C-alpha cells in the first residue's frame with residue numbers, strides 16, 4: 001500500500017473545519033448558553049499551605065441572585081476522590097480543597113449565581129478562616145528527610161521513584177575513554193491555550209442523564225466524570241462536537257467537570273464554569289513538567305556515545321493526575337535517535353506546595369530531548385569535535401530499522417542522517433557559519449544551534465503499567481464508523497473531540513482515499529459519549545495513525561461489502577472485480593458492471609438481491625488497537641512504548657542583543673520526517689506551532705513561584721508567550737520514511753517542533769555564549785539569565 | 799438570548815445604543831459589563847472570544863468605528879453611539895467570506911480557531927491602511943495577537959496571499 005500513488009492523501013486541501021471558524025461560528029464550551037443557566041465563580045486559597053478552619057458563606061447566600069455556595073466538605077461527602085495515575089492511594093484529590101489547602105490558588109469554594117459577574121461579587125463575600133501552615137516549595141527541600149509533607153498520609157513527598165537499568169551500564173562506562181556529567185533544568189511552563197478551560201453541564205431528572213459540554217481532550221473523560229460522581233457511565237453524555245480552543249495536552253478539566261456536574265445535578269439547573277486566565281494559570285492544573293536532570297554520558301575518543309545515566313527529578317506540585325507518567329513516555333525514546341547501548345534511568349516525581357502539573361505536549365519528551373541534546377553538544381565541545389560530525393557518528397543508520405533500544409522499544413523506521421543533511425542544506429549551513437562569524441566580527445553574540453530528536457507517536461498506554469503495576473491497561477484503541485446513506489452520501493463518525501488538529505479533514509481524506517470519492521462530499525461528525533465508539537482521544541500524536549487507521553479500516557469494509565454485493569449480482573467472485581470511484585466492474589469484462597448508486601440501492605432497499613446472511617444497509621465500524629501495543633512491560637521495565645517514531649532536525653541562527661540580551665532568531669529550518677502526511681498543510685501548521693511553542697519554553701515561558709509558594713507569573717504580562725515579533729519565519733523541509741506499521745505509512749506529528757526546538761535554540765544561545773566562556777544549562781534563557789551568565793563568566797575570567 | 803442577570807440586581811442599568819455589524823442595538827446594561835460580554839452574552843455574538851481579559855492576547859479584538867480595540871478592556875457603555883464590527887460582520891453578506899477570511903482557509907492560517915476572530919480583525923485593520931503589506935508589516939500588525947497554534951507562519955502566508963492576489 002505504501003507505494004501506491006495517493007489521490008487525496010498528501011495533497012493540499014482546505015480543511016473543512018476552517019470555514020466555521022473564520023466566520024465566527026465555532027462552538028466552544030463557553031458559547032453554550034442554556035435556558036436558566038447558572039454561573040460559577042471560585043474562591044481560591046491565598047496560601048500555599050493552610051488549614052481551613054471555617055467557611056462562613058452567610059453573607060454570600062443572602063445576596064439576591066446567589067443560588068449556592070459549595071464547599072469541599074459537602075462535595076467530598078458526595079463524590080469519589082480522583083486518584084493519581086500512580087500507586088499512591090493516600091494522595092487523593094477533590095475539586096475543592098477539604099480541610100487543608102495545598103497550593104495558592106487551590107479552589108476552596110464555588111459560588112453559583114445568576115451571572116458570572118454576580119458570582120464573582122458574591123465570591124468576595126465568602127469568609128474563609130485559614131490557619132497558615134508551613135509549606136515546601138523547593139523540590140530539593142521536599143526530598144529532605146524532615147521535609148514538610150504535602151500529603152502527610154502518604155508519608156513522603158516522593159510520589160514515584162524507580163530506577164531502571166537497561167543493559168550493562170557500569171561495564172560500558174568502564175570501557176569508555178571518557179565520561180562527562182552535567183546538570184540541566186527545564187522550567188515549569190505549559191501549553192497555555194488561548195481558550196481557558198470551560199465546561200457546561202445539564203442534568204435531566206427524568207432521563208437521568210448528565211449532559212456535558214467541555215473543552216476537553218482527555219481520554220476516558222466520560223468514564224472518569226461518571227465514576228467521581230458515582231453515576232453509571234451511561235448517565236453521562238459528553239458532547240464531543242464542542243470545538244476546543246487548543247489543548248496540546250492540558251485540556252483535561254476533570255475536577256472542573258466533576259464540580260460543575262455535581263452542582264448541575266444538585267440544583268437541577270444548567271451550570272457553567274469558564275476559568276478566567278488567573279484561574280487557568282494558578283488553579284487549573286495547567287502547568288507542565290518542572291525538571292532537573294543529572295546526566296552522565298560515557299563515550300569514546302571518536303565521539304561514539306556508549307552509555308548514559310540519567311536522573312530526572314520532576315516537581316509535580318501538590319497533587320498528581322497523570323503528571324508522574326510524563327517521566328514514562330521518554331522511556332520509549334530514552335536514547336533519542338542515537339546508538340546508545342545501555343542506559344540507567346532514575347525517574348522521580350516529587351510533590352511540593354505548587355499548582356499541580358498536567359500533561360503537556362510531548363508528555364515529558366521535550367525536556368528529555370533537551371537534556372540529551374545538551375549533552376551531545378557538550379561532548380562535542382569536550383572532544384573539540386564538530387557537533388554535526390558527532391551526531392553523524394551516533395545517529396542510528398537508515399538500514400538498522402526496526403531498531404531496538406535498550407529500554408525495549410523498537411523504532412519502526414527512519415533516515416535520520418538524510419533529514420539532518422536536508423535541513424543543513426536548506427539552511428545553507430556554510431553561509432550560515434559565515435553569517436554567524438560576520439555577526440561576531442561586528443561585536444555581536446551570535447550562535448548556531450542544532451538538534452536532532454525523536455517524536456514517538458501513536459499514543460500507547462504502556463507507561464501506565466510501567467509506572468503503576470496495578471494498572472494493567474494494554475488496550476488503547478481508536479475507532480471510526482463509516483456509513484453510506486440511501487442517497488449514497490458518505491458520513492463518518494469519530495468518538496473524540498478536536499482541538500485544532502483538523503480531524504474532520506483527516507478522516508474525510510482517508511475515507512475518500514479508500515472509497516475513491518471526493519473528500520469534500522464526505523461529512524465527518526463527532527459523536528457524543530453515549531453513541532460514540534471507543535476512543536482514547538488525540539493524546540500522544542495518535543490521530544493520523546489511530547483514527548486514520550480506523551477510518552481506513554471501516555471504509556475498506558464498506559468497499560468489501562460493495563464488492564460482495566456486486567459479485568453476487570453479477571454472478572462472479574469478488575476477486576474477479578475491480579472497484580473504481582465507487583463503481584464495480586469485472587476485471588476482464590468491463591461491460592459487466594454496477595454503479596455506486598445501484599449498489600447502494602441494493603444494500604438499502606433490495607434485500608432480495610443481497611447475498612444470503614448479509615446485513616442490509618451500509619454501515620461499518622472498525623476498532624483498531626495501537627500497532628505493537630497490547631503488551632505489559634517486562635519485570636526490568638522494558639517496554640514497547642509507542643509504535644511510530646517521527647524524526648526532526650532543527651538548525652537555528654540566533655543573535656543576542658548586546659544591550660538588552662534579548663535573543664533574536666535570524667534563521668530557522670526544521671527537517672521533519674513523519675512518514676506519509678495525510679494533510680500536509682495541517683502537519684506543517686502543527687510543526688510551525690510546535691516550534692513557536694518550543695521557542696517560548698526556551699526563551700520566555702516560566703511559571704515562577706515565590707519562596708512562599710505564590711505564583712509570580714499568573715498573567716500574560718509576566719508569563720510571556722511568543723508573538724509574531726519573536727517567532728521568526730520558519731522553513732520546514734519534509735522527508736518521508738513511511739512507517740511499515742500503519743495503513744498509509746503515516747506517523748504522528750502533533751508534538752512536532754516542540755520536541756526539538758527548545759534544544760536547538762538553547763544550543764544556539766550556548767554557541768553564542770561560548771565565545772565569552774559563558775554557558776546556560778537551564779531554561780528559559782531569558783535576557784536576565786543571559787546577562788547573569790555573561791557576568792559570571794566575566795568575573796571568573798577577571 | 800438574554801443575559802442571565804438577576805432581576806434583583808441592585809446595580810443600575812444604563813441605556814445604550816450601539817450599531818453592531820450594521821444593526822442598531824438598544825439595550826440596558828450594567829455599567830460594569832465589558833464590551834465583549836455584551837457582544838457575547840447580550841447579543842449572542844459568540845464569534846468574539848475571551849482569552850485573557852487583560853488586554854494581551856487579542857482574542858477579543860473588534861473594530862470600534864473602524865479601529866481595532868480590545869473588547870475585554872472596555873465597557874459596553876463606552877461604546878454607546880459607536881459602530882462595532884465583529885467577526886460575524888466582516889463579510890458583506892451571509893455565506894460570503896472576505897478575501898482574508900478566504901485566504902485563512904486556503905493557507906491553513908488557523909488550527910483551533912480560537913484566536914482567529916481577533917487575528918482576522920488585526921489583519922483587516924492592517925489591510926485597510928496598507929493594502930499591499932510586506933511580510934514584516936504583517937508580522938508587525940499581528941504581533942498584537944497571540945496564537946498558540948500556528949506559529950504565525952501560515953497567517954503571514956495568508957495575508958500575503960490575499961493581498962498579492964489583489965495586485966494582479
Ligand code: FES
Pocket residue numbers: 847848849850851852853854855856857858859868869870871
Ligand atoms: S481577551 Fe481581550 S486581550 Fe485577551
Ligand code: FES
Pocket residue numbers: 194245246500907908909910911912913914944945946947948
Ligand atoms: S488557531 Fe489556535 S490559538 Fe490561533
